[in-house]
Amino acid sequence: MGQQEKVATSLAGTVSEEISASLAPVDAELERRYPGDPGTRQPVHTVYVPGDVFAADTIRSWGDRALAALDEHAPDAASFAAVLGLSDDLAEPVYSRVRAKLEREPIEDLRIDFEDGYGNRPDAEEDEAAARAARLVSEAYAQGTAAPYMGIRMKCMEAAVRDRGIRTLDVFLTGLVEAGGLPDGLVLTLPKVTYPEQVTAMARLLEAFEKAHGLEPGRIGFEIQIETSQSILGPDGTATVARMIQAAEGRATGLHYGTFDYSACLGVSAAYQASDHPAADHAKAVMQVAAAGTGVRVSDGSTNVLPVGPTEQVHDAWRLHFGLTRRALARAYYQGWDMHPGHIPTRYAAVFAFYREGFEQAAGRLARYASHTGGDVMDEPATAKALSGYLLRGLDCGALDTAEVARLTGLTRADLEGFAAPRRGDLTASAQ
Structure with a gap:
């Protein structure tokens, strides 16, 4: 031990107290507006099924149809890997996990659609379909056959369909x-949102429902679907989507990008409407920045190229969907839409490959960070948060197993969750 240093200060203690008092409103605002990720599971996809098509066996039927597509067009790991360009070391782990997932939990998030996928019907018919959807969803949860997440997409808050959308939501809830x-x-999903006031209206609607049934205030949240240019950039030049998150008053759970409505709104020709179009990249980047730290999650859209027909055509559609999904994951869009059972095998293949190919490196870096042993990369708390979040997402979807994560990191799930949700001040501290 060397000579003990003399510690001297110049500022009176009241200076710090005064500064803290002056920043107290900012501290409160940070906590209110940017609470951080909720720490709950985020589904890797949302499946849309029209309200008149949804049935008690929909989830199992989609899984069976997806398995049948594999049996017909890629009956083993080698053939599936050849289609998608998977490496030899990923081929079997990914394929076996995809099949197991399709048997165990083919759909992670199901949205019963009463908007574009359903269209305009006589009121009595839509009432009946909404009541039926509520009954089937309740029965599915009671019987243990539900997807982890389920709900409806109502019609939007525009004048022409507003009353119908409100009534459908009321009947369902x-x-x-x-x-x-x-x-x-x-x-719940609110589509075609253009103005923050429409989001506030949805919040008021849910608040009224909660009061009518004596539910806890704020119990019901909803997703905001971004399908118009005005939802990204307002007439005053500001990012409307950021204002929408605040207009939800804490009820917003997600921002979902609507690939084709948004593209059409900008005049993109039908042949070029896709989730990797520059217009789509811009919109999702704005959504991502607006949602960062708020606890609101961002979802990519869908592809309308269906894996149907002869094997060569199915393989082409699979490669397209796989590539778009991997592209989205690299850009931190961890959720997307799937519109056909044939999309599910490549959704899970892309997700599982994404987490498995980076698993050992992420686990090693987090283990070294947790044990303070260093390594060839100097990680900070923010990076530890990202590494643990990566592993948790892999565990949640089935890409990774608890035992293998524990073996490589020496950490429990609780440990991972602790790194994934640090206190705000911890993120500004440097790694020890």
Whole structure:
């Protein structure tokens, strides 16, 4: 030990107190506006099924149809890997996990659609379909056959369909309550949002429903679907989507990009409407920055190229979907839409490959960070947060197993969750 240093200061203690007092409103604003990720599971996709098509066996049917597509067009790991360009070391682990996932949990998030996928129907018909959807969802949760997340997409808040959308939502939610209560995995989607005031209207609507049934305030959240140019950039030049998150008053759970409505709004020709178009990249980048730190998650859109027809055509569609999904994952869009059972094998293949190919490196870096042993990369708390979040997402979807993560990191799930949700001040501290 060397000579003990003399510690001297010049500022009076009241200076720090005064500064803290002056920043107290900012501290409160940071906590309110940027609470951080909720730490709950985020599904890797959302499947849309029209309200009149949804049935008690929809989830199992999609899984069976996806398995049948594999049996017909890629019956083993080698053939599937050849189609998608998977490396030899990933071929079997990915293929076996995809098949297991399709058998165990083919859909992670199901949205019963009463908007574009359903269209305009007589009121009595839509009432009946909404009531039926509520009954089937309640029964699925009671029987243990539900997807982890389920709900509806209502019609939007524009004048022409507003009343119909509100009534459908009311019928659906009332049916759930009367059948035993709102399930924990309930998700609602508000489409074609253009103005923050439409988001506030949705918040008021849900608040009124909660009061009518004596539910905890804020119990019901919803996703905001970004499908218009005005939702990204307002007439005053500001990012409307950021204002929408605040207009939800804490109820917003996600921002979902609508590939084709948004592209059409900008005049993109039908042949070029895709989730990797520059217009799509711009919109999602704005969404991502607006949502960062708020606890609101961003979802990519879908592809309309379906894997149907002869094997060569199916393989082409699979390669396209796989590539778009991998591209989205690299850009931190961890969720997307799937519109056909044939999309599910490549959704899971892309997701599982993404997490498995980076697993050992991420686990090693986090293990060294946790044990303070250093290495060839100097990581900080923010990076540890990203590494643990990566591993947790891999565990949640089934790409990784708890035992292998524990073996390579020496950490429990609770440890990972601790790194993934550090206190705000920890992120500004340097790694020890």
